[in-house]
Amino acid sequence: xxxxxxxxxxxxxxxxxxxTRRVSLDDRKMEDIIEFEKAExxxxxxxxxxxxxESTDGRIKTTNEILQDMNKRMEIILQDMNKRMDIMQxxxxxxxxxIK
Numbered sequence: 001x002x003x004x005x006x007x008x009x010x011x012x013x014x015x016x017x018x019x020t021r022r023v024s025l026d027d028r029k030m031e032d033i034i035e036f037e038k039a040e041x042x043x044x045x046x047x048x049x050x051x052x053x054e055s056t057d058g059r060i061k062t063t064n065e066i067l068q069d070m071n072k073r074m075e076i077i078l079q080d081m082n083k084r085m086d087i088m089q090x091x092x093x094x095x096x097x098x099i100k
Contacts (some may be wrong), residue, residue, distance in 0.1 A: 036055050037070075040069065040070045040073075042067060042068075043066050044063065044067070047059060047062045047066055048063070
């Protein structure tokens with residue numbers, strides 16, 4: 001059983017203590033990542049097909065741009081997850097102080 005807030009932020013709590021036991025991305029965010037990955041992989045694969053009017057250098061440039069875009073997006077996702085983890089760690093430290 002999950003509350004609406006837990007469904008929204010992807011966390012689960014121990015029923016007896018109310019403490020969060022894991023951090024994860026919610027379903028919507030995971031779907032966004034999966035859709036992004038599929039689109040980028042398709043774009044990458046299409047870029048590997050050398051067109052008659054395209055040079056090898058042009059294809060390499062396109063490939064590099066696609067890979068850089070993918071890396072930027074993944075960096076943003078990682079930064080978001082790190083922020084969430086920092087927030088959770090801060091909350092855990094506060095709880096630990098209260099327990100002592």
